[in-house]
Each structure stands twice: as structure tokens, then as C-alpha cells.
Amino acid sequence: MKRVGSYLGDWWRLVRPYFRSEERWIAWSLLIGAIVLTLSAVAVDVAYNEWSRRFFDTFQNKDEPGFWREMINFTWIAALTIAFAIARGLVSPYLRLRWRRWLTGHYLAHWLDGRGYYRIELERKIDNADQRIAEDLNRLGLYTMQLLLGVIGATATLVSFLFILWQLSGSLSLAFVGIDATVPGYMVWVALIYAFVGTYLANLVGRRLIPLNFAQQALEADFRFSLVRVRENAEGIALYHGEPAEQHNLVERFQAVFMNGWRVLVTSLQLAFYQTGYAQIAIIFPYLVTGPRFFEGAITLGVMTQTAQAFGQVQTALSFFIDNYSTLAELRAVMDRLNGLQAAIDHRPATAIDVAAEQGRADVGADSLTLSLPNGQALLHDTTFVLPRGRSTLITGTSGSGKSTLFRALAGIWPFGAGHVRVPAGARVLFLPQKPYIPIGTLRDAIKYPDENSTASDAEIAAALEAARLGPFVGRLDEVAHWTYVLSGGEQQRLAVARALVFKPDWLFLDEATASLDEPTEAAIYGELKRRLPNTTLVSIGHRPSLRQWHDRQVELQRVPGQVGHLLEAKAAGPA
Structure with missing residues (x-):
């Protein structure tokens, strides 16, 4: 919990200035618009889930007029889905673009003010300030919007479909294990346990990505800086016939990039293997649980399909952090680099x-x-x-x-x-x-x-x-x-x-x-x-x-x- 609090605290310190700046009114308007569009998309998913039950029941009941009626209803749901997707594709990226413009101006002003750029180069306490301004500021907005809207969407989805799943799943008798009791809304508890166990295991696998991603960004910037140095000092290198030494230096720097990149790749593959297996099991798992009730005639085909979809939505919402662990790790590395840049800019010698x-x-x-x-x-x-x-x-x-x-x-x-x-x-x-x-x-x-x-x-x-x-x-x-x-x-x-x-x-x-x-x-x-x-x-x-x-x-x-x-x-x- 302390680690989560530190993560959120660092994130808020970096995000807060823009939403309190002179652009705060348009920033908040765009953010609220993006949140409303995200919630609207969840509402459409709920409508689609309800439509799915009615649609598949028309097959079981051989209700042809109902089939065509639901096909017409589907066109409205599809149209809303497309409209909301296009609107989200405009509002959120536009907010990120304005945010990056403000952040770039803000950091450039502080970097240049008081000759912070000069002190940083003299003290050499951080590397590649230019890369942090050019790339990390962009990633801050990208990952923040991706994760923030994702969390809001996942929360709304969880609340909506937990209610649906509770209504659909009924009660489970524990007589088969010798216990004279029933569990109401058993599919809800199954989904919660499934997701929480999965999140815990994903954290064990993926937490190594945070320091690896931080190191990768630094190593990439060092390699790029070395290439720029060769370009800027081309004549001196040529006069010294220093090409072998420069090649050796560049190869060594890229070797560091390669080795750390390999470690990132292996760790990411381990996480992807777990995430993929987890997601594949989640596809068939609700049918394994609801299938016996369908064959007993306790539920219809439409109800079984709706229950499976609701379980999938709940499981996806609860698995948000599993699916976005790599992004969370990259955002942590971005925040560390920006905090380091800010600290270096703000640092002043004890005497002057x-x-x-x-x-x-x-x-x-x-x-x-x-x-x-x-x-x-x-x-x-x-x-x-x-x-x-x-x-x-x-x-x-x-x-x-x-x-x-x-x-x-x-x-x-x-x-x-x-x-x-x-x-x-x-x-x-x-x-x-x-x-x-x-x-x-x-x-x-x-x-x-x-x-x-x-x-x-x-x-x-x-x-x-x-x-x-x-x-x-x-x-x-x-x-x-x-x-x-x-x-x-x-x-x-x-x-x-x-x-x-x-x-x-x-x-x-x-x-x-x-x-x-x-x-x-x-x-x-x-x-x-x-x-x-x-x-x-x-x-x-x-x-x-x-x-x-x-x-x-x-x-x-x-x-x-x-x-x-x-x-x-x-x-x-x-x-x-």
C-alpha cells in the first residue's frame, strides 16, 4: 500500500500543475468530456449485453420476427459504438497534445531559467535532459490518459456488470462438498477470486519491468547522444583517424542497450505468457460454470451467453492492472526521470x-x-x-x-x-x-x-x-x-x-x-x-x-x- 501511495503521489505532483494552470478550464473540460465518453461506452456495452440475451433467445425460441427486430436494434448499438469511438479518438488525443505543449513550455522555461541547463551539464547529476523533455513529457500524457480512462472505464464496467452478473448467476449449493449452504451470486465471487489471484501473480512476474524500463530509456538516450557526438565532431574524428575507437565506443554503448533490451524482452515475454494464458482461461471458464445449468434447463441459451459475457466484462475490469502492467512500469520510469530532471533544475549550490x-x-x-x-x-x-x-x-x-x-x-x-x-x-x-x-x-x-x-x-x-x-x-x-x-x-x-x-x-x-x-x-x-x-x-x-x-x-x-x-x-x- 505504501508503494501504491508513493506511485500516486509522484504521479499527482507531475500531473497537477497543468490542471491548475492558465489552461485549466479547457483542460478540465476536455478531461470531463473524455470521462463522459468512456462512461458512455460502458453504457453501450451494457446495452449490448442485454441485446445479446434477447438475440440468442430468438434462436432457442425460433422467433424469426424477434430475430429481425434485434438485428435492427443492433444497428443502433453499433452506430453509438462507432460515434463514441470517434469522439474519444478526438477528445483524449487533443487533450494530450495541449497538455504536452504546456508541459514542454513549462519545463523549457525552468530548464533555461537561471541557467539550469548549464548547471545540469556542469554537475552531471542526471543524463540526457533533452531526451526527458522531448520524449518523457509526451509519454507522461499518453500513459496518464490511457491508464486514467482505463481505470474509470474498468470501474464503471465492474459496477455495471457485477450487478448484472449477480442477477444472472443465481445461487450455488455447496452440498457437493458436504456443506449445507448456498452461495448467492456465486459467479460474482468466482470472478473476484479469479481476478485478484491473477493480479497478485502478475505483480510477482512483472514488477521487474520498472527498473528495466528506466534503464532502457537512459541507455537509449546515451547511445543516441554518442551518435550525435560523432556527427558534431566529424572533422576532429576524421583528422585523428578515430573511426575504430568511435566504432568500439558506439558498439559498447549499443551492447548495453541490447543486453538490457533482452532482459526487458524476456521479462515482458514471461508477463505476456501469463497474461495470455490468464485471458484464454477466462474465455472458456464461464461456460464451464454455466454449462451444467443450461443443460439442466435452468437457464436459456441467451441467459448463458449473457452470463458469460458479463463474467468476461467483470474479469476484464478486474484484470485491468494485469493487462496494463507494462504501461504502469513504463509510467513509473517516466515519472522517475521527470522527477530527477525537476530536482536537478531546482537544485541550487549552497553558496552563490x-x-x-x-x-x-x-x-x-x-x-x-x-x-x-x-x-x-x-x-x-x-x-x-x-x-x-x-x-x-x-x-x-x-x-x-x-x-x-x-x-x-x-x-x-x-x-x-x-x-x-x-x-x-x-x-x-x-x-x-x-x-x-x-x-x-x-x-x-x-x-x-x-x-x-x-x-x-x-x-x-x-x-x-x-x-x-x-x-x-x-x-x-x-x-x-x-x-x-x-x-x-x-x-x-x-x-x-x-x-x-x-x-x-x-x-x-x-x-x-x-x-x-x-x-x-x-x-x-x-x-x-x-x-x-x-x-x-x-x-x-x-x-x-x-x-x-x-x-x-x-x-x-x-x-x-x-x-x-x-x-x-x-x-x-x-x-x-
């Missing part, structure tokens, strides 16, 4: 870096800044520094010293640490990482990114491309492409520079943003930045000595691996 915009402030600075790696290793401790406005600053340091982590902290995206980062209120700030992000779309939109409200003209964009040494692309502004695959690494970095020239930030931070360029091109790019953005303060992270000439100030991050680092002032060569 406060990034605030201050009125009247001219400089960017940090007070009592502490930076740590996700594993808790400290990079900087209680550090205070200022980046003066109008003075370009070069930050240097050995590889792995934590320069890029400092860059992320200044950008306000690094979640591990404490202290304060202060920026001028209203300042336009742009950060260029070593590997720029370029969205799929037109080249014009790629250059304007992320400023959706940019009013930059095509002439300004063309000038920025020329300055970034990307003149041949000026005529391709309307071309839609996956520009990350079209442009080389150096061209991607120059596109990011063109983006900065169009954005015209007050503060421009560059983290190895020209590392893929040769020194003459890098010098030309910095010259264009200095000439075209005279009011922009540059803060660069880099290794090349040639960068010093473009900065007024140099700060070195000195850190020995495993220890806390320090920021030390150094003398730059001066501006060009």
Missing part, C-alpha cells in the same frame, strides 16, 4: 556568486570573490579586484589555472563560489567564448544574436563582416544554414567579432576569442575593435605575448594545480 548592476558605478569589479570547481576544489579565495572603465585589461595564466572560470563568474553563469560581482547599471556587456555559439538560421540572424531587438541595417552588418575579414559572406545574409558546419574554427571566431561590432557593447570580454587566428589576422581584428569601438572597454583572456600591445593593463592568474590561485598585477606593453 551575487552579480548585481549598481547605479552610478563606472567600473566592473569583484568583492570577496571565491571560485570553486564542481568537486569543491577552490580556485580563488576572497579575492577583490577592479576592471577600470576605459582601460583594456589582459588576463593571463597557465592552462588550467582558472581563467575561463573567472570569465564565467564575471558573466554571472558560474554557480560554484561566493562573493559579489558588480557591473554598471544599464551597461551593454558582451562575452565572447573561445568556441562561439552560432544558431541555425540566416547569417544575418547569426550575427545579430543574441540581440533579438537589434536594429542594425544590412549595411552595418556588411561593414562588420568586412572588418572581421569575412567579406566573401556579405552576399549570403539571407542564406539559412547550420553555420557551425559551414564556417571553419577561425571563421566562427571572426563571426563572433562581427557580432560584437554590430552589438557595440560598453564592455567586451574575450576568452581566447581569437586563439584560432594567425597573429597577423588577430592583430588586424584587435585593430578593428579598437578603431570601431573606441568607447568599449576590452577585457581579454589569452596566452600570446602579441596580445599585450592591445591592452593597457595585464593581470596574471597564478595557481599551482590543487591549490588556491592569486591575481597579480603585471605591466603590459601598452596600447598599440
Whole structure:
């Protein structure tokens, strides 16, 4: 019972938000409509059961006029059955579609808000958040509607046909076992015992499917992610001639998919074997029980047929969980994955870096800044520094010293640490990482990114491309492409520079943003930045000595691996 309560509690926490959202009125209307259609279908089944008794009695009584009359009655029952089926095929899927749309928007907003997606990738506490949003949200609505309407239909069917079965089955004398007593409505008790024993045994067979289905979804997502990684890094793999290693890795991942899939298959076959045998016995069982009474003349052919059908309906209703055990197991796995995603999104580090915009402030600075790696290793401790406005600053340091982590902290995206980062209120700030992000779309939109409200003209964009040494692309502004695959690494970095020239930030931070360029091109790019953005303060992270000439100030991050680092002032060569 505790396990059932936990199951329902987790399910309700995932389902409740939509039915309390701004779409709640249409959501509840569609849900009530789906329930009414389900109950209407049960009513039609009851009418069909009653019709069956009358119809087969016309054969026993050789009542030809009654036969044709019942054939006409059947057309009405069939028409209602078809109409309700079509209506259910519209209402329930439409509810699921709207529900999925709302859930996707809801989870995407929370995933992106507060950079939850970024923390998840840093902490690696869950796998494949994208797969959980794309697939598990769809399955949540699908399995919920399937099971909810199934339970409601099974309950209505059980109540309706238990009453019919009670009336039809009569009493059973226990004299044949030496007991002077009778059991009223004996077919009802037989159906209940048959179904409850079957449900208990199905649970013993099928409960192993829950962890297996959970693992299968995770393994499938891992395999798909590995395939995407090969596609996204095709050039690097080809240059390394890494095909054998990649094939080995992919085969290993698929082997895990295969082995777990085999375990799912074997367990599902065991459950299907039991379910099929259980269902086959249920077909003949009511005739075994009612046959002797028919041959004794105690009941008519129509009554025996109606009783068998009523028994079948009761048995099917009571066996709902047996027949849907696989779906219940899959829903449990879906809920676990969505709960894990929600927990990962909601998780916040115990300490955080406060990034605030201050009125009247001219400089960017940090007070009592502490930076740590996700594993808790400290990079900087209680550090205070200022980046003066109008003075370009070069930050240097050995590889792995934590320069890029400092860059992320200044950008306000690094979640591990404490202290304060202060920026001028209203300042336009742009950060260029070593590997720029370029969205799929037109080249014009790629250059304007992320400023959706940019009013930059095509002439300004063309000038920025020329300055970034990307003149041949000026005529391709309307071309839609996956520009990350079209442009080389150096061209991607120059596109990011063109983006900065169009954005015209007050503060421009560059983290190895020209590392893929040769020194003459890098010098030309910095010259264009200095000439075209005279009011922009540059803060660069880099290794090349040639960068010093473009900065007024140099700060070195000195850190020995495993220890806390320090920021030390150094003398730059001066501006060009």
C-alpha cells in the first residue's frame, strides 16, 4: 500500500500543475468530456449485453420476427459504438497534445531559467535532459490518459456488470462438498477470486519491468547522444583517424542497450505468457460454470451467453492492472526521470556568486570573490579586484589555472563560489567564448544574436563582416544554414567579432576569442575593435605575448594545480 501511495503521489505532483494552470478550464473540460465518453461506452456495452440475451433467445425460441427486430436494434448499438469511438479518438488525443505543449513550455522555461541547463551539464547529476523533455513529457500524457480512462472505464464496467452478473448467476449449493449452504451470486465471487489471484501473480512476474524500463530509456538516450557526438565532431574524428575507437565506443554503448533490451524482452515475454494464458482461461471458464445449468434447463441459451459475457466484462475490469502492467512500469520510469530532471533544475549550490548592476558605478569589479570547481576544489579565495572603465585589461595564466572560470563568474553563469560581482547599471556587456555559439538560421540572424531587438541595417552588418575579414559572406545574409558546419574554427571566431561590432557593447570580454587566428589576422581584428569601438572597454583572456600591445593593463592568474590561485598585477606593453 505504501508503494501504491508513493506511485500516486509522484504521479499527482507531475500531473497537477497543468490542471491548475492558465489552461485549466479547457483542460478540465476536455478531461470531463473524455470521462463522459468512456462512461458512455460502458453504457453501450451494457446495452449490448442485454441485446445479446434477447438475440440468442430468438434462436432457442425460433422467433424469426424477434430475430429481425434485434438485428435492427443492433444497428443502433453499433452506430453509438462507432460515434463514441470517434469522439474519444478526438477528445483524449487533443487533450494530450495541449497538455504536452504546456508541459514542454513549462519545463523549457525552468530548464533555461537561471541557467539550469548549464548547471545540469556542469554537475552531471542526471543524463540526457533533452531526451526527458522531448520524449518523457509526451509519454507522461499518453500513459496518464490511457491508464486514467482505463481505470474509470474498468470501474464503471465492474459496477455495471457485477450487478448484472449477480442477477444472472443465481445461487450455488455447496452440498457437493458436504456443506449445507448456498452461495448467492456465486459467479460474482468466482470472478473476484479469479481476478485478484491473477493480479497478485502478475505483480510477482512483472514488477521487474520498472527498473528495466528506466534503464532502457537512459541507455537509449546515451547511445543516441554518442551518435550525435560523432556527427558534431566529424572533422576532429576524421583528422585523428578515430573511426575504430568511435566504432568500439558506439558498439559498447549499443551492447548495453541490447543486453538490457533482452532482459526487458524476456521479462515482458514471461508477463505476456501469463497474461495470455490468464485471458484464454477466462474465455472458456464461464461456460464451464454455466454449462451444467443450461443443460439442466435452468437457464436459456441467451441467459448463458449473457452470463458469460458479463463474467468476461467483470474479469476484464478486474484484470485491468494485469493487462496494463507494462504501461504502469513504463509510467513509473517516466515519472522517475521527470522527477530527477525537476530536482536537478531546482537544485541550487549552497553558496552563490551575487552579480548585481549598481547605479552610478563606472567600473566592473569583484568583492570577496571565491571560485570553486564542481568537486569543491577552490580556485580563488576572497579575492577583490577592479576592471577600470576605459582601460583594456589582459588576463593571463597557465592552462588550467582558472581563467575561463573567472570569465564565467564575471558573466554571472558560474554557480560554484561566493562573493559579489558588480557591473554598471544599464551597461551593454558582451562575452565572447573561445568556441562561439552560432544558431541555425540566416547569417544575418547569426550575427545579430543574441540581440533579438537589434536594429542594425544590412549595411552595418556588411561593414562588420568586412572588418572581421569575412567579406566573401556579405552576399549570403539571407542564406539559412547550420553555420557551425559551414564556417571553419577561425571563421566562427571572426563571426563572433562581427557580432560584437554590430552589438557595440560598453564592455567586451574575450576568452581566447581569437586563439584560432594567425597573429597577423588577430592583430588586424584587435585593430578593428579598437578603431570601431573606441568607447568599449576590452577585457581579454589569452596566452600570446602579441596580445599585450592591445591592452593597457595585464593581470596574471597564478595557481599551482590543487591549490588556491592569486591575481597579480603585471605591466603590459601598452596600447598599440
